[in-house]
Amino acid sequence: MVAIRIELPAVLTVALRREHVDVQAETLAGALSAAYDACPGLAPALLDESGAFREHVLCLLETADGTLNSRWLDSLERPLVAGERIVIMQAVSGG
Amino acid sequence: MPIQIVVGTVKGAFVFTKPEAAGGEWAIKGPLFPGWKVSAVARDQAGEWVFATSSYVYGAMIHRGASLEDLSNVEAPPRYDESQGFKLNEVWTLHRDGERMFAGVDEAGLFVSEDRGASWQEVRGLTDHETRPKWFPGFGGLCAHHLLTRGDEIWCAISAVGVMHSGDGGKTWTGRNAGVKVLIEDEKHKDIGTCVHALVADPDDPERIWRQDHAGMYRTHDGGRQWDLIQDGLPSTFGFPLVRDHGAKALFSAPLDSDQFRYPTNGELAIFRSTDDGDSWQACTNGLPMDSYHAVLRQAMAVDGAGGVYFGNAGGEVFASGDLGDTWQRLPGSLPRVLCVEAFETTAPGA
Numbered sequence: 001m002v003a004i005r006i007e008l009p010a011v012l013t014v015a016l017r018r019e020h021v022d023v024q025a026e027t028l029a030g031a032l033s034a035a036y037d038a039c040p041g042l043a044p045a046l047l048d049e050s051g052a053f054r055e056h057v058l059c060l061l062e063t064a065d066g067t068l069n070s071r072w073l074d075s076l077e078r079p080l081v082a083g084e085r086i087v088i089m090q091a092v093s094g095g
Numbered sequence: 096m097p098i099q100i101v102v103g104t105v106k107g108a109f110v111f112t113k114p115e116a117a118g119g120e121w122a123i124k125g126p127l128f129p130g131w132k133v134s135a136v137a138r139d140q141a142g143e144w145v146f147a148t149s150s151y152v153y154g155a156m157i158h159r160g161a162s163l164e165d166l167s168n169v170e171a172p173p174r175y176d177e178s179q180g181f182k183l184n185e186v187w188t189l190h191r192d193g194e195r196m197f198a199g200v201d202e203a204g205l206f207v208s209e210d211r212g213a214s215w216q217e218v219r220g221l222t223d224h225e226t227r228p229k230w231f232p233g234f235g236g237l238c239a240h241h242l243l244t245r246g247d248e249i250w251c252a253i254s255a256v257g258v259m260h261s262g263d264g265g266k267t268w269t270g271r272n273a274g275v276k277v278l279i280e281d282e283k284h285k286d287i288g289t290c291v292h293a294l295v296a297d298p299d300d301p302e303r304i305w306r307q308d309h310a311g312m313y314r315t316h317d318g319g320r321q322w323d324l325i326q327d328g329l330p331s332t333f334g335f336p337l338v339r340d341h342g343a344k345a346l347f348s349a350p351l352d353s354d355q356f357r358y359p360t361n362g363e364l365a366i367f368r369s370t371d372d373g374d375s376w377q378a379c380t381n382g383l384p385m386d387s388y389h390a391v392l393r394q395a396m397a398v399d400g401a402g403g404v405y406f407g408n409a410g411g412e413v414f415a416s417g418d419l420g421d422t423w424q425r426l427p428g429s430l431p432r433v434l435c436v437e438a439f440e441t442t443a444p445g446a
């Protein structure tokens with residue numbers, strides 16, 4: 001198990017009244033699942049009715065080799081490495 | 096009576112506190128939920144606050160708390176089951192009925208909470224209605240925005256569908272729109288296709304209901320089985336909010352030039368008042384600006400039951416009257432687009 005922090009964007013911090021969620025997990029999917037359990041309201045905010053990330057939600061994994069967008073992955077079962085961090089961002093287009 | 100006015104905007108909520116002394120200054124604080132649309136606010140039977148917020152990115156949330164300084168999101172906000180194929184974009188109205196609370200939402204549907212807003216159950220009888228595949232959105236979306244309840248009876252106003260009525264607590268529904276101009280006629284279902292904008296009932300005679308529609312102001316004396324036009328004195332058939340001071344028996348509306356232009360007629364911001372149950376309407380403009388081209392949106396007007404009338408507009412201006420609309424003053428601040436306005440006594444309803 002790896003200790004990992006999920007950083008929340010400012011607008012979500014306003015609604016959920018927390019800036020981050022700290023969990024222990026082995027994979028990205030496991031970390032997100034643990035965060036949903038630890039932070040009521042986080043899951044319906046990030047996931048649509050089908051259980052996928054909402055259209056304008058970005059989930060980024062900051063690794064030693066750079067930032068990995070979860071949308072580039074075939075599966076969220078990507079193993080975590082100590083020192084990595086998950087950052088949730090809103091991908092809002094427009095000026 | 097100490098009064099707080101909660102103003103929901105596209106970027107948070109603001110709270111105005113009415114001065115207790117004549118001539119005193121209104122106080123404003125906020126925003127609550129900065130960055131979030133605040134589309135509805137209510138207090139439950141115990142006096143706790145319930146706020147509905149939504150975000151283009153994160154969907155709809157419900158928050159509740161004993162004070163405005165201590166509001167927490169609930170774990171299980173209204174949400175459609177995946178199998179239905181509907182999206183829950185926003186809560187348009189929160190309606191308290193005793194210990195129950197209803198939420199009317201976009202995409203159009205109805206949810207009920209039996210635990211003071213902590214969890215919500217969909218009223219499937221409405222979303223499973225045979226006409227549902229033929230419902231279509233208005234300019235503001237496909238939304239259930241006004242609710243009336245009396246025992247097992249529910250009237251639910253949906254744009255652009257009309258008024259749906261249930262006599263069995265939401266299990267079965269029928270359209271109640273006879274007499275109202277149909278905007279887009281359905282080939283088969285003749286009781287939908289109207290576009291109701293607001294709904295208000297007489298608590299002393301719940302079968303008597305007024306509705307501001309897309310194409311007219313109407314009244315019914317029989318719970319919506321038949322509606323009649325009542326727009327003598329109104330400058331247009333189009334507008335959004337409609338509220339009633341039940342003690343004074345005064346109705347208030349905010350007509351707009353037309354559905355094409357959607358601003359006050361000739362730029363003259365006016366609230367129209369009727370003191371004869373809608374038979375006639377008079378403009379209330381004393382203190383309101385000329386050259387005003389902002390609409391007053393659907394939920395953006397309220398009364399406090401003690402002569403106070405309040406509204407906000409799409410330009411972020413908020414106005415108050417303490418004398419049933421005879422005179423108006425603009426409240427401090429220049430806010431984002433105003434979505435909803437509610438008036439509350441500062442003491443809890445049950446206190």
